[in-house]
Amino acid sequence: xxxxxxxxxxxxxxxxxxxxxxxxxxxxxxxxxxxxxxxxxxxxxxxxxxxxxxxxxxxxxxxxxxxxxxxxxxxxxxxxxxxxxxxxxxxxxxxxxxxxxxxxxxxxxxxxxxxxxxxxxxxxxxxxxxxxxxxxxxxxxxxxxxxxxxxxxxxxxxxxxxxxxxxxxxxxxxxxxxxxxxxxxxxxxxxxxx
Amino acid sequence: xxxxxxxxxxxxxxxxxxxxxxxxxxxxxxxxxxxxxxxxxxxxxxxxxxxxxxxxxxxxxxxxxxxxxxxxxxxxxxxxxxxxxxxxxxxxxxxxxxxxxxxxxxxxxxxxxxxxxxxxxxxxxxxxxxxxxxxxxxxxxxxxxxxxxxxxxxxxxxxxxxxxxxxxxxxxxxxxxxxxx
Numbered sequence: 001x002x003x004x005x006x007x008x009x010x011x012x013x014x015x016x017x018x019x020x021x022x023x024x025x026x027x028x029x030x031x032x033x034x035x036x037x038x039x040x041x042x043x044x045x046x047x048x049x050x051x052x053x054x055x056x057x058x059x060x061x062x063x064x065x066x067x068x069x070x071x072x073x074x075x076x077x078x079x080x081x082x083x084x085x086x087x088x089x090x091x092x093x094x095x096x097x098x099x100x101x102x103x104x105x106x107x108x109x110x111x112x113x114x115x116x117x118x119x120x121x122x123x124x125x126x127x128x129x130x131x132x133x134x135x136x137x138x139x140x141x142x143x144x145x146x147x148x149x150x151x152x153x154x155x156x157x158x159x160x161x162x163x164x165x166x167x168x169x170x171x172x173x174x175x176x177x178x179x180x181x182x183x184x185x186x187x188x189x190x191x192x193x194x
Numbered sequence: 195x196x197x198x199x200x201x202x203x204x205x206x207x208x209x210x211x212x213x214x215x216x217x218x219x220x221x222x223x224x225x226x227x228x229x230x231x232x233x234x235x236x237x238x239x240x241x242x243x244x245x246x247x248x249x250x251x252x253x254x255x256x257x258x259x260x261x262x263x264x265x266x267x268x269x270x271x272x273x274x275x276x277x278x279x280x281x282x283x284x285x286x287x288x289x290x291x292x293x294x295x296x297x298x299x300x301x302x303x304x305x306x307x308x309x310x311x312x313x314x315x316x317x318x319x320x321x322x323x324x325x326x327x328x329x330x331x332x333x334x335x336x337x338x339x340x341x342x343x344x345x346x347x348x349x350x351x352x353x354x355x356x357x358x359x360x361x362x363x364x365x366x367x368x369x370x371x372x373x374x375x
């Protein structure tokens with residue numbers, strides 16, 4: 001099992017200034033603490049919609065790398081999006097699924113099929129070009145450059161346990177200020193490779 | 195809130211709806227097929243190189259896709275049936291309304307007779323739509339006749355300028371020369 005905050009810390013140096021990061025729930029709160037940046041997209045609104053927002057961003061900004069920090073419970077609510085994304089084939093699209101087996105911010109109840117659902121298998125079967133599963137931090141760290149360099153869509157499922165508890169700032173993620181910050185940054189900073 | 199239709203008698207022309215969408219700068223159509231708009235709108239759009247059609251598995255995906263596209267000033271319309279609208283109400287509530295984002299939807303009213311108004315429809319699933327949208331403070335415009343199609347482009351322009359969500363309610367199957375060939 002990987003500590004979530006350590007996985008996010010490992011991801012941080014690989015995120016370029018122009019990349020778009022879509023994050024939900026506890027992964028979002030942790031990411032905002034570990035890597036605050038204007039191009040973090042945090043206003044996904046309804047549970048399960050991160051992957052669909054990310055696809056919209058990828059369609060609107062195809063030159064940018066899009067990274068989704070999704071949850072297993074969230075993704076279960078929008079499994080059809082895997083097929084939609086697999087069909088559209090966004091080229092620079094890394095979908096990270098943080099699998100802890102529970103609805104962490106809703107009382108830590110188990111998700112249906114906890115431990116038995118093969119998210120990476122579903123992604124492959126839905127048309128993702130690559131999908132892998134990681135339960136050791138070192139293996140994830142080694143794989144990250146390749147995952148980001150690969151033509152998308154790519155999924156990486158991380159078997160995680162909570163790490164350090166970062167504050168859950170719901171007011172910020174739902175705020176107009178967060179959306180305006182992202183909008184301004186997206187339109188002010190042209191995408192560049194690298 | 196409700197903008198009344200001018201005439202329920204002449205069916206809207208798909209060509210005119212498509213022209214209006216293009217005039218409004220819409221380049222992406224996101225859709226789950228709807229039998230009301232299938233032959234007269236979705237099939238022609240699927241063959242029109244000026245549009246990119248994104249086929250989604252479920253309508254709430256489209257709400258998110260359209261909202262996210264608006265950040266890059268890419269205009270899109272979500273084309274669906276009222277059943278999909280109903281299934282997507284929480285996403286619309288959160289993403290379009292709470293977040294005040296210009297999600298533009300075009301909804302075929304399956305079950306509405308051409309001779310009846312939406313609110314007086316014999317179909318429960320049809321007549322509840324306007325009051326639900328009113329309760330959500332979501333602007334809606336009836337597209338029941340060909341004359342109504344002229345409302346489309348200005349309404350989409352206005353939605354993207356103000357950031358307000360918008361819902362067209364298509365009350366008759368659009369007709370399109372050539373059908374779905």
